[in-house]
Amino acid sequence: MNLADGTDGIPDSPQGCGALSRDTLEHVAASKVDQRIRVSELTLAHIVLCRECKGAVDRLAGHRRLRAEIARAAAATLSSGSVADPTVSPSPTGADDPRATEAGIEATIPGYRLDHEIHRGGQGTVFAAEQLATRRRCAVKMLIGGRFASSAQRMRFEREVEVVAALRHPSIVTLYESGVSRRGEPWFAMEYVEGERLDEFVTRTRPSPRQLAALARRISEAIAYAHRRGVIHRDLKPGNILIDREDCPRVLDFGLARTELGTNRLDQRSDSTQDGEFVGTFAYAAPEQLSDDPAGIDSRCDLYAFGVVMYECLTGTMPFASARSLGELVQLKSRGTVPRPSSVAPAGTRIDRDLEVIVLRLLASDPARRYDTADALAEDLARYLDGRPILAREDSRTYVLAKTLRRYWILTAMGTLLACTVLAAGIALAIAFRRADAERTRAETERQRVERAYRTFRDALESADPETGVGSSSMSVADFVSVVERQVQGELGTDPEMLAEILQTLGLIQLGFDESLRASGAIFRAYQIQSEGHGAGRVTDLQLATSLVALARLRFADEDFAGAEQAYRDALLLRMRVLGASDIETVDTERQLASALREQGKHQEAEERLKEALLHSEDFVPGRDGAIARAGILNGRAVLAAARGNDELAIAEFQATLEAITPFVAPDDFRIGRTLFSMARAELRLARGRADGSRDDARLAAAEQRARKALDILRLRKGEAARSTRAARELVDEITQARVSGGAGG
Numbered sequence: 016m017n018l019a020d021g022t023d024g025i026p027d028s029p030q031g032c033g034a035l036s037r038d039t040l041e042h043v044a045a046s047k048v049d050q051r052i053r054v055s056e057l058t059l060a061h062i063v064l065c066r067e068c069k070g071a072v073d074r075l076a077g078h079r080r081l082r083a084e085i086a087r088a089a090a091a092t093l094s095s096g097s098v099a100d101p102t103v104s105p106s107p108t109g110a111d112d113p114r115a116t117e118a119g120i121e122a123t124i125p126g127y128r129l130d131h132e133i134h135r136g137g138q139g140t141v142f143a144a145e146q147l148a149t150r151r152r153c154a155v156k157m158l159i160g161g162r163f164a165s166s167a168q169r170m171r172f173e174r175e176v177e178v179v180a181a182l183r184h185p186s187i188v189t190l191y192e193s194g195v196s197r198r199g200e201p202w203f204a205m206e207y208v209e210g211e212r213l214d215e216f217v218t219r220t221r222p223s224p225r226q227l228a229a230l231a232r233r234i235s236e237a238i239a240y241a242h243r244r245g246v247i248h249r250d251l252k253p254g255n256i257l258i259d260r261e262d263c264p265r266v267l268d269f270g271l272a273r274t275e276l277g278t279n280r281l282d283q284r285s286d287s288t289q290d291g292e293f294v295g296t297f298a299y300a301a302p303e304q305l306s307d308d309p310a311g312i313d314s315r316c317d318l319y320a321f322g323v324v325m326y327e328c329l330t331g332t333m334p335f336a337s338a339r340s341l342g343e344l345v346q347l348k349s350r351g352t353v354p355r356p357s358s359v360a361p362a363g364t365r366i367d368r369d370l371e372v373i374v375l376r377l378l379a380s381d382p383a384r385r386y387d388t389a390d391a392l393a394e395d396l397a398r399y400l401d402g403r404p405i406l407a408r409e410d411s412r413t414y415v416l417a418k419t420l421r422r423y424w425i426l427t428a429m430g431t432l433l434a435c436t437v438l439a440a441g442i443a444l445a446i447a448f449r450r451a452d453a454e455r456t457r458a459e460t461e462r463q464r465v466e467r468a469y470r471t472f473r474d475a476l477e478s479a480d481p482e483t484g485v486g487s488s489s490m491s492v493a494d495f496v497s498v499v500e501r502q503v504q505g506e507l508g509t510d511p512e513m514l515a516e517i518l519q520t521l522g523l524i525q526l527g528f529d530e531s532l533r534a535s536g537a538i539f540r541a542y543q544i545q546s547e548g549h550g551a552g553r554v555t556d557l558q559l560a561t562s563l564v565a566l567a568r569l570r571f572a573d574e575d576f577a578g579a580e581q582a583y584r585d586a587l588l589l590r591m592r593v594l595g596a597s598d599i600e601t602v603d604t605e606r607q608l609a610s611a612l613r614e615q616g617k618h619q620e621a622e623e624r625l626k627e628a629l630l631h632s633e634d635f636v637p638g639r640d641g642a643i644a645r646a647g648i649l650n651g652r653a654v655l656a657a658a659r660g661n662d663e664l665a666i667a668e669f670q671a672t673l674e675a676i677t678p679f680v681a682p683d684d685f686r687i688g689r690t691l692f693s694m695a696r697a698e699l700r701l702a703r704g705r706a707d708g709s710r711d712d713a714r715l716a717a718a719e720q721r722a723r724k725a726l727d728i729l730r731l732r733k734g735e736a737a738r739s740t741r742a743a744r745e746l747v748d749e750i751t752q753a754r755v756s757g758g759a760g761g
Contacts, residue, residue, distance in 0.1 A: 031068035034061060038135060040068065044075035123196045127204060129155055138171060138268075146191070146204065153191060154208075158201045169201060176203050178246050178269045186237035188267040208265050214253035217328045224366050225400070227328050231321075232396040234264045238321060239389035241266075242314045249312070251320035252299045253327070298333060299323045302349040302380050315382040318389060322377025326353075329370075330360045334378055339596060339627060342620075351588060353378045369405050376407045512553060515544035519565050526572055535569055542566045560589040564604060567611070576614040583608035597634035599644045605631075606648050613655050625652050639679040643686075646676035650690060662697040662704075669694040688728030692743050695722035699750055710753075719750045 031040055035058065043062055046052040062069050130143040133154060144155040158172045179190040193203035211219070222230070234256060241248065248255075248269060255268040297305070301319035303312055326334050334353045338344035356374055357366045373395055379385045386392045386407075395405045522537030545562040548554035567582035587608060590601040609624035628648045635641030653668030672690050680686060698718035702711040726743040733740050 031071040032065050034065070035068055040071050041075060043072045047072070047076040123198055123200070124155065124194075124202055125197075127153075127155060138168070138175070143207065144204065152207045153204045154206070155202055155204050157196075172201050175269050176201075179203075179205065181244060182241060182246065182269075184237050184240045186233055186264050186266055187241065188265055208257050208259050208267070210257040210259035210265065212254050213256040213258060213264070213324070213328070216258040217253075224329055224364070224370055227325070228370055228396055228399055230258075230262075230264055231325055231328075232393055232400065234266065235321065235389050235393040235396060237264070237266045238317055239393055242317070242389050247312070247314050248317050248320075249304070250296060250299075251317055251324060252296050253324055256324070297344060300348075301382070302345070303382060305345045305348065313382070314389065315385050315387075318377050318385050318392060319379075319382075321389075321392075322374055322385075325374050326356055326378065329356050329364075329366055329374065332359055337591065337596065342623075346584070346588070349380055351380075352592070367399070369399050369407075372407045373399065373405065511544045512548050512558075515541040515548070515562070516558075518544075519562060523565055523568070526569060535573075538565050538569045556589045556593050560586040560593075560600075560604075563589070564607070567607065571607075571611060571614075574614075576611050580608065580611040580615065583611055597631040599635060599640055602628045602631050602635075603644050603647060606644075606651050609651050609655070613651075613658055618655060618659060621655055622652075625655065642675055642679045646672045646686070649675055650693075654693065657693070657697055662701050665697045666694055666701075669697070683728045683731055685728065685732040688725045688732065688743075689739065691721045692725035692729070692739070692746065695719070695725060695746060695750070699746070699753065703753065712754075715750060715754050719747070719754070722747045722750055 039058060042052070043058065062072060126147050128145045128147060130145070133141045133143055135141075139156045139158045141154050141156045144153050145151070146153055158168060176190065176193045179188070180193070183189065188208060189206040191204045191206070193201075195201050210216075217227070238248070238251070246269070248266070250268065251266075255266065257265045257267060259265055299320040301312075301316035304316050323334060335344055335347040335351060336359075338347055353375060356371050357364075360366055373392070377385055377392070386395070391406065395407055398405045518537040519541035522534040522541065524534075526534040526538070542562045542565070545554050545559050549556070549559045563582045563586035567579045567586065570576075570578040570582060583604060587601065587604045590598065590604055594601050596602075605624050605628040609621040609628070612618075612621040612624065625648055629645070629652075632641070632645045632648060635645065649668055649672040653665045653672060656662075656668055657665035669690050673687065676684075676686060676690075695718045698714050698721065702714035702718060722743060726740070726747055729737065729740045729743050
């Protein structure tokens, strides 16, 4: 099995000291995932003694995305028994001696002499071989598990035979013959290609983007040929594209290929994959391949995979290299924005705009936005190489003119050189003057904008004065904020982005006082303004993310937990893209998302989110903000433990929360009050929940002490009418009643 294809952070070239092949290192890594996989004592001895190889195995086994690939591949191969170490050459005849006699081999596959093993994958093992009648060198692929393979494995193997046999193209490996050995093992012989994997070829030769485009054109023509015959590869990746000695690309390994409905007799029988079963390689799979709807998969999933291959060859990294888990990778593929190749390519790499447009069109998450066919892709690559306008963008007059001038650049350059020289000095002076003037104007405009916002807010505060406007000593906080909100909307109606920021702040103040109904108008209005401004380019990703978090908090307060989850997910994507996974705002958003998941009973995903957040919090710079954010994560873990009925663990996590936050906040901070309240409630449940039905007086006393302290803090910080204060008062009464009545009740 070859699991290193296309995984960011894991080099595709052989790792370790070089004594063991990549397949062997991956095999040992797989054995760490599944102990049923056998590894020879000689290989294990080398791993123990060699620091480089041991490190390579640990990285492979510890890489999140590879572990999923390893587990999937191991499950497939283990269905026919334990998997042997690839360093021990298997005997095609089944004999103990790998160097079996010619007669023994011919008895297994008449007419062929098998040599060494070339490759072992999830479907079968490939051997170098010689066809005895013609003395032609070839490759023989035998099904893993042989006659003991499952019916699904045999069906996929037979499908590969029929698919490849129907394809005749210079860039697709040709099949010569197939059959079943006398031992009942399916096999087929195919063209032997001496070459190297595409990614290894790119690493060794370092071709220019234009040379890569020429190579991609030939590969796309092979894909188009297969598609015209109804064959979808479904597992395109660098490991399945070889570059031969003449630098000709060769597509191979159609073991996971399928045919589109109605194209040939293969579709008259059941497909070899069950509905909802994923086949392929996650890193290269299109978003529709990761769904549970096989009907959504068509030839455009190959175009997406090839887009990932081109992106990787051009930049040296994957489109979504920031993904930390398979779940996040699926989410980014479905809804994320692919970074432009020119923004992530190594320094000094110049990627033409047209080539970048071609790659990004291939990587569109919506299949309808990709090329319709591989033929269209090949045509666009040909246009790019010829200097003609590509089809992946609108052919405006300016664009066509620019391409025409570029195509005949020698004549154009001679005609414009003199004019450019004369105009250059004047243009430079004009640009410098305009930039300076624009900067002065921008600074003055921003100063006036801030002053106006301050005056508006000050006037709004003064309007809530019974002598000059409205209000009295009995005016509630909610009424006061509403007055300010109306004043602000009237004054800042012509500056929507500034209005949105102030409305959002006012809405969060109302939400903090449990006034979600009043808060909803301001927060929704702020989000609407920010969303429209983001679409027009006036609002940044981070500003929109902040608005989404406010919207999520409102929905959470209204117990619309599904709506809160979606808003938190959208905000998390934006913050992760701009700030990175270890920023405090990003981590806190993931913690809040876990709370929304917990309230919907999605405890497993909530736990995974909190685990990721806690891991990234270790990168925080020491200080108050980081400590408070980390305490929030610990509090989330405690609440989740309580939701799962594990109050002992919940109390331990609440205690860890207090220890993390106490050095950085006042003793009567509302967060300490909230944590003490949660601990008291867990203590009460434990005091009542003894197996013998008796009362635990010590726990009841501890619960009462914490509940009373929580009530004092929340009464001071939130006020008597706040929902959290009322809940703390009710808890004190409940504990007191339990102590008086002897602990009866649930």
